[in-house]
Amino acid sequence: MDSEIELRHLRYFVAVAEELHFGRAASRLHLAQPPLSQQIRKLEEIVGYPLFLRTTRAVKLTAAGEIFLERARRTLRSVIEDLAEARSVGRGELGALRVGFISSGMLTPLPSMLGEYRRKHPRVDLQLREGFSSEMTQALLDSLIDVAFLRDGGEVEGLEAETLSSEPFVAVLPAHHALAKSRTLSAAVLRDEPFVLFSPRAGRLAYEKTASLCEAHGFRPRVVQEAPQWFTVLRLVGAGLGVSIAPACIERIAAPDCVCIELSGTSVRSDVDLVWRKDEERAIVKAFCDLGREMLAQRHRG
CATH class of the missing domain: 3.40.190.10 (Periplasmic binding protein-like II)
Incomplete structure (x- = not known):
């Protein structure tokens, strides 16, 4: 029976529990009172016990209702947090990003870009890996890193490259x-x-x-x-x-x-190229590459 519970049941229950008045709860939810009462009764049927004591003068929570209120609030908070986290991942603002680079890249605008990226995306776990261009190319092909800065990387099957500085x-x-x-x-x-x-x-x-x-x-x-x-x-x-x-x-x-x-x-x-896999579709990689292009455009305008 638990599988029949829907998020709207929890929202309706929390509203009534906080207002302790069906009329005010219905107004808060932008519902008519009869459908709200019907949904609360359905929820009580699913739970198997009354959640409210109803009299002509007042509405009160039962012991089961008090416990269920705490759990319902926690569930709704969790759903909101999960949605926010999923949206952050979708925007490329959360997750882990593995970036490879060649040592001479530290003598170019690359450090400034990495610093700007950290400021703009503080919740991303930015993992840096230094090595030769050949090593970073293979690491990309083996999916050990997500994006790399290479010195004259050249054309490699399966990889996309864009020159950021020359x-x-x-x-x-x-x-x-x-x-x-x-x-x-x-x-x-x-x-x-x-x-x-x-x-x-x-x-x-x-x-x-x-x-x-x-x-x-x-x-x-x-x-x-x-x-x-x-x-x-x-x-x-x-x-x-x-x-x-x-x-x-x-x-x-x-x-x-x-x-x-x-x-x-x-x-x-001599070119420094930003390189990623052709089949890469994650927003976190796209956001990183977009920042690289943005900073390059700013340097050219400057």
């Missing part, structure tokens, strides 16, 4: 290098230099973009040392192990023992 490349030289005081230089002058670069396994397209700057002048970079992070690359360049070519943002972490010099005669740029 920057030129710079040459990175030891501070004591003969060309260190140059305002600009061509990659051609690096032909005979040893290079310190990240491994192509970290991101194939990013590596090939870097190499293409040298290939445009008829040579491939002679890599004598690979390094996993740009900070390490800079320290090794500063120590004199070689030169490098890097996205312009790394100048923010360059130490005094190395210099970053604008590369001339090239239109190749």
Whole structure:
């Protein structure tokens, strides 16, 4: 019999219990009094016991009615809270969001975007995961993360990508290098230099973009040392192990023992892409991507 109880029965009961008057309760519910009385009697039949003591002069709760009032209020509150939570999830304001990013992304507007997202969506459990572009790409394909910021991620089947920021490349030289005081230089002058670069396994397209700057002048970079992070690359360049070519943002972490010099005669740029799965339909991911586009548009307007 319990399955026959409907939310309207609970709302009607709470109104009568709080007013202790069928007429006032009916007015509060915008109902006629006879249908309200009928529904209360039906509820009492379902419960199996009277919930009200009715006399010509007053309406009072029975002991069963007092207990049921507490439970009915709790149930209605729970329904309201559940509806609000479901709507928040539907709007992308609640839940867990797993975001992957490459370390050089921390030198771009990415941290500002993440901070803005946390301010706008404080109830979202934002989980950040750092790694190479290749690692983040695979994590997306394996559904281990929901969205990622990649350095020149390229086209990957099953994934959608949108470029959020783009920057030129710079040459990175030891501070004591003969060309260190140059305002600009061509990659051609690096032909005979040893290079310190990240491994192509970290991101194939990013590596090939870097190499293409040298290939445009008829040579491939002679890599004598690979390094996993740009900070390490800079320290090794500063120590004199070689030169490098890097996205312009790394100048923010360059130490005094190395210099970053604008590369001339090239239109190749390094892109930071926002990437997600093509079959992704959740509002929480859409809201995150929308914020990325919004902040990008603001930067362009600025």
